[in-house]
Amino acid sequence: MSNSRFPICMHILTLLAKSDELLSSEYIAGSINANPALVRKEISNLRQLGLIETREGKNGGSMLAKPAKQIKLSEVYNMVRSSSLLGQSKNSPNPACLVGRQINTHLTELYDEVEQALIKKLEKQTLESFANKFQ
Amino acid sequence: MSNSRFPICMHILTLLAKSDELLSSEYIAGSINANPALVRKEISNLRQLGLIETREGKNGGSMLAKPAKQIKLSEVYNMVRSSSLLGQSKNSPNPACLVGRQINTHLTELYDEVEQALIKKLEKQTLESFANKFQ
DNA sequence: CTTTACTGTAATTATTTTTATTACAGAATG
DNA sequence: CATTCTGTAATAAAAATAATTACAGTAAAG
Numbered sequence: 001m002s003n004s005r006f007p008i009c010m011h012i013l014t015l016l017a018k019s020d021e022l023l024s025s026e027y028i029a030g031s032i033n034a035n036p037a038l039v040r041k042e043i044s045n046l047r048q049l050g051l052i053e054t055r056e057g058k059n060g061g062s063m064l065a066k067p068a069k070q071i072k073l074s075e076v077y078n079m080v081r082s083s084s085l086l087g088q089s090k091n092s093p094n095p096a097c098l099v100g101r102q103i104n105t106h107l108t109e110l111y112d113e114v115e116q117a118l119i120k121k122l123e124k125q126t127l128e129s130f131a132n133k134f135q
Numbered sequence: 136m137s138n139s140r141f142p143i144c145m146h147i148l149t150l151l152a153k154s155d156e157l158l159s160s161e162y163i164a165g166s167i168n169a170n171p172a173l174v175r176k177e178i179s180n181l182r183q184l185g186l187i188e189t190r191e192g193k194n195g196g197s198m199l200a201k202p203a204k205q206i207k208l209s210e211v212y213n214m215v216r217s218s219s220l221l222g223q224s225k226n227s228p229n230p231a232c233l234v235g236r237q238i239n240t241h242l243t244e245l246y247d248e249v250e251q252a253l254i255k256k257l258e259k260q261t262l263e264s265f266a267n268k269f270q
Numbered sequence: 271c272t273t274t275a276c277t278g279t280a281a282t283t284a285t286t287t288t289t290a291t292t293a294c295a296g297a298a299t300g
Numbered sequence: 301c302a303t304t305c306t307g308t309a310a311t312a313a314a315a316a317t318a319a320t321t322a323c324a325g326t327a328a329a330g
Contacts, residue, residue, distance in 0.1 A: 004223060004226075006221040007221070007223060007238070007242055010238070010242060011228065011234065011235075011238050014234050014238065015234050018233070018234065030229055030232075031228060031229045031232040031234055031235045032226060032228055032229070032235070033226035033227060033228055033229055033235070034226050073245075077221070085220075085253075086141040086142070086212070087138055087139045087140060087141045087142055088139060088142060091139075091167060091168035091169050092168060093146065093166060093167055093168055094165055094166045094167070094168055097165075097166040098153070098269055099146065099149050099150050099153065099166055099269055100146075100166045100167070100168070102268070102269050102270075103142070103145070103146050103149065103269075106265065106268045106269065107142055107145060109268075110208075110260070110265070113256060114253050114256045114257060117252045117253055117255070117256045118220075118249050118252055118253050120252070121248060121249045121252045122249060125245070130241065130245070133237070133241045133244075134233055134234055134237050134241065
């Protein structure tokens, strides 16, 4: 995961957790220092996940769909996880070689195990506890 | 980590763990289906870490510098870890905003904690146990 | 109603990152 | 001393990521 989807989502959610008003994508983008259209795209993903509600039209914007206490960071991780945690070889290894033939299977097993440990950690943390760090 | 350094290193090390002879970068690259110069670069890194020995010149190549049992997968991970595990925002967030000002600090804290869990898992696995999966 | 200020989304372009290629000096074998 | 490797750097190509632009749709406010 080398892209910045996770940090961007966390930034969006933290802003919403600390605000009682609707926040516009432009305001959020200004805090992140990223593009408003990109932010709206990510908000759209978070909405489909049920973490965020938005209101369209004038004075529209976003807010949390449920209390920050009920949002686990693992939910965010699971949403943005795309590529393998530890990287995947783009090249298909040589099937004529014992190692080449099996490496992807065994790497996937390894990743799954390691990722479980990571997810367990993230399950224990809520957006509330994260947002409370900001003073 | 979206690049494939970790899988490539694991592939190299597994091949070496299963061979008693020196393997050339071209042979290894053929199994991975990657570029020999890239493989030599990674071998060079693994050598600096003390995991691999190489012999230059004709009939040269690489072999493990110590028994596979003594190589922990966490050593490989620590070598290739570059960008943050869960991605870093490229943009410097807005310092005029409370969240923007502190987000990177708090994300780093979070990453550190989560990464520790991951490293603990990898510390328990040796190259030997990984290589033994290949039949 | 009509203007205004938002969201939603897609298409395109720009940028950055990653990987491959090429090249060649240096080393060891035969 | 020719051959076959490694080591390394420079460059080019490809892929992934992010920014920009554009515009239709929606809802509030005048």
